[in-house]
Amino acid sequence: MSNGGSDMRSLWRGPLLAWIVLMGLFAISLGSAYIPLGHGNVAVNLLIAAVMLAVLATFLMDLKNAKSLVRIVAMAGLFWIMMMFSLTFSDYLTRW
């Protein structure tokens, strides 16, 4: 019985900690949206979202224990997003 309890604790401990951090970040994001920061609002919100994604990917999607090849493929998506945004905005932000 005590082994079962120990099993359950080890199953939940790490993910629960990550969930608490995610909930905290969500609360900060929601609260900060009501503070007038001008363009800073969206920057703060996106920064928090990026940190939330990092927590989710590292601890809940378990990339911290993944093989290098898996991590590289996971990063490839982000890399091509950066390329898409960079190339797109190099056009739109330079139209006068």
Place this chain on the structure above:
Amino acid sequence: MTDLARALQEPWPDLRMQREGVSLGMWFFLASEVLFFAALFCSYAIYRSYNPEAFRIAGAHTKVIYGSINTVLLLTSSLTMTVALRAATAQLRRVTLICLGITVALGLAFLITKGLEYHDDIEEHLVPGTGFPLSPPATQIFWGLYWIMTGIHAIHLSAGVVVVIAVMIIFGRRIIPVQGSTMEGVAIYWHFVDSVWIFLYPLIYLAGRA
């Protein structure tokens, strides 16, 4: 035939490598999904950079309470999905099934909340086209993106719910043992749907709150 023999598929020599193979395959699929959603986020960014005031006005009309409830539901479903995966790896079949059941319930709660939100939006005529109540006209761009982005996300989540229910049936009937590689792919996909929402939430619901 033992559970281990039934879980192991060709050409894998052991379960650990099989799980890694499934994980890698799912990440490849998700890399393409990332680009699919990135195109939508990029459209949002372009239109918002050209119409910041219209997006602020339009964003203030989204239902932040529904969006916030759904964020909590999805983040919690990622917690239960992670525990389900860990339980499956530890061959704890009952815990796996319970956690998958809670995950499905949270996913369905998300979709019901989303349905209520859509109902309210439609009642307020917040659908681009004739009779759209907001001005300037560019507010319709925001709401067009709102319907497309949240709609496509909801379709992805619905697919996730169907897949998790199917996996529960497979595990429940002991067709495949829980410690196989099935859970690996399912969990990564579920978390991906959650991660898309993490970015949709601030861009859709928090725009124009200050």
